Each structure stands twice: as structure tokens, then as C-alpha cells.
Amino acid sequence: MRGYSMTTKIGIDAGGTLVKVAYLDNNNIEFRTFRSQQLDEVIKWITTNFERVEVCLTGGKSEILAQKLQGPTQTIVEFEATSKGVDYLANEQNLHFSNGFILANVGTGTSIHHMKDGKQERVIGSGVGGGTLLGLSYLVSGETEYEKIINLSLQGNRGNIDLKVEDIFEGAVPPISGDLTASNFGKLSKMMAEKPSKTDALASVIGLIGETVVTICIQVADTYQTSDILYIGSTLRSNSILAGIMNNYTKLRGKQPFFLENGEFSGAIGALLSI
Numbered sequence: 178m179r180g181y182s183m184t185t186k187i188g189i190d191a192g193g194t195l196v197k198v199a200y201l202d203n204n205n206i207e208f209r210t211f212r213s214q215q216l217d218e219v220i221k222w223i224t225t226n227f228e229r230v231e232v233c234l235t236g237g238k239s240e241i242l243a244q245k246l247q248g249p250t251q252t253i254v255e256f257e258a259t260s261k262g263v264d265y266l267a268n269e270q271n272l273h274f275s276n277g278f279i280l281a282n283v284g285t286g287t288s289i290h291h292m293k294d295g296k297q298e299r300v301i302g303s304g305v306g307g308g309t310l311l312g313l314s315y316l317v318s319g320e321t322e323y324e325k326i327i328n329l330s331l332q333g334n335r336g337n338i339d340l341k342v343e344d345i346f347e348g349a350v351p352p353i354s355g356d357l358t359a360s361n362f363g364k365l366s367k368m369m370a371e372k373p374s375k376t377d378a379l380a381s382v383i384g385l386i387g388e389t390v391v392t393i394c395i396q397v398a399d400t401y402q403t404s405d406i407l408y409i410g411s412t413l414r415s416n417s418i419l420a421g422i423m424n425n426y427t428k429l430r431g432k433q434p435f436f437l438e439n440g441e442f443s444g445a446i447g448a449l450l451s452i
């Protein structure tokens with residue numbers, strides 16, 4: 178990347194936890210991620226790698242980052258940037274929604290939007306998101322590193338902690354699918370008899386987050402009379418356990434789940450495209 182003589186266009190989505198960067202390199206979009214607690218690393222990366230830049234910022238920390246970046250910057254409203262980026266990635270990945278769709282951005286928190294005819298409306302949000310994943314995981318396991326948490330959770334068994342409908346009915350025929358979670362973390366007696374492992378606890382934390390987000394999305398999809406739900410956000414990054422839970426649970430509730438490759442960069446791409 179060194180030796181750029183042209184102006185490089187850079188879109189930055191500086192969120193509560195992670196800074197997502199999308200920039201143009203020979204007409205290809207390239208991606209980088211930094212921690213929001215280390216904004217100086219972003220500045221350092223830009224100044225060491227590029228001679229001249231044109232930057233467009235979005236996300237909750239865009240103002241703080243703009244102050245640190247010497248030189249002029251543009252900003253774009255986060256929801257606008259995200260929907261621009263989502264449209265771009267969906268097109269590129271041949272995803273087409275004929276009757277609008279629900280967009281859930283599972284970031285530090287979760288925000289849920291209705292998208293139709295090129296317009297977006299923020300419908301609702303939830304504090305249950307990727308920050309919850311990190312925070313609750315720390316409380317139940319002492320682990321703080323995202324990748325390690327995900328890898329450990331893959332080895333866990335939610336059956337030792339989460340109560341299913343079939344557990345309550347004990348063999349009788351339930352009125353709803355016995356496979357549904359009746360109560361996340363609901364198996365108190367079992368847990369008191371034998372303390373669940375760290376891996377089980379982490380798997381259940383992820384189950385709680387996935388099912389809570391999907392439940393809200395299902396309700397929103399019903400309200401807006403669409404069956405398609407698109408999930409983005411870095412919480413889904415290299416996170417097959419969360420994506421799997423959200424995929425299965427959305428289908429179980431009769432809706433169609435979608436995931437975008439590089440979906441966590443939607444805001445950064447939208448910012449880049451608006452330069």
C-alpha cells in the first residue's frame with residue numbers, strides 16, 4: 178500500500194466497540210478493523226500508508242475520530258451509511274428482496290430497521306447485542322477475548338442450562354414445538370446439582386442473545402408484513418454458533434434468514450460510497 182501518490186478514498190464506521198474501515202485499492206474495496214478503544218491506531222495506519230486521503234466517517238465515535246484526524250473529513254448519518262452498504266453488498270451477492278426486508282444490525286447493541294424501496298426506517302433497538310455477548314461471557318467464564326469465547330462456546334452444551342418446552346412437558350404433547358427454548362438459563366435445579374462448565378455457560382449466553390434478537394425481528398417482520406430478515410454486524414463475524422442459532426430459530430418461526438458476507442462492513446462501505 179505504501180507509495181500511493183493518488184488520493185485514497187476511505188470510509189470509516191467507528192462504532193462502540195470496533196472501527197470498521199473500507200477503502201479503495203485499485204478499484205477493489207479492502208477492509209480493516211480496529212478497536213474503538215484504540216482510535217490512535219486508525220490514525221497511525223492512515224498516516225503511514227497513504228499520502229493523501231479523502232475520508233467519510235459514520236458511527237457513534239465518528240465525531241471523536243474526526244477531531245483526531247487532522248484535515249477535512251465528511252460524515253454521513255449511520256443508518257443511511259448502513260443501508261447504502263447493505264444495498265451494495267446485497268446486489269454484489271445477488272440477494273434481492275422483492276417485498277422489503279427487516280435489517281438487524283447486531284453491533285455492541287442491536288438496531289432493527291425496515292427497508293423497502295430504497296428507504297430505511299429504524300423500527301426498534303435492543304441493548305442485547307455483541308456487548309452483551311462479551312459482558313455476560315466475562316461474568317460466566319472470566320474470558321474476555323472474542324475469538325476464544327466463540328471457540329469455547331462451540332464445545333458447549335446448552336441442554337445443561339437452557340430449559341426447552343419439551344423439558345416442561347416431559348413426554349406429553351406440547352402445543353408449540355418442544356424444541357423451542359422455554360427459558361434461557363432456566364434449568365436452575367440441574368445447575369445447582371452440578372455446576373455447568375464454562376463452555377456450556379458460554380453456549381447458553383450466545384443462545385440467549387441469538388434467540389432474543391430473532392424474537393424481536395420476527396415481531397417486526399410480522400408488523401411490516403415481510404418474511405425476509407437480514408442479519409449483519411460484527412457479532413456475527415467468525416461466529417458460526419450465533420449465526421447457526423439465528424438461522425435455525427428464524428426458520429423455525431417461519432421467516433427467511435439472510436446473512437451477508439462482509440456484512441459488518443456495511444456502514445464503512447456506505448461511507449466510502451458517499452465520497
Ligand SMILES: Nc1ncnc2c1ncn2[C@@H]1O[C@H](COP(=O)(O)OP(=O)(O)OP(=O)(O)O)[C@@H](O)[C@H]1O
Nearest residue numbers: 192193194195284285286307308310323410411412
Ligand atoms: N475482534 C473482536 N473484538 C471484540 N469484539 C468483537 C471482535 N470481533 C467481533 N466482535 C463482536 O462484535 C461486536 C461489535 O460489533 P460491531 O462492530 O458491529 O459494533 P459497533 O459498530 O462497534 O457498535 P455499535 O454499532 O452498537 O456502536 C462486539 O461486541 C463483539 O461481540
Ligand SMILES: [Mg+2]
Nearest residue numbers: 192193236284
Ligand atoms: Mg455499528
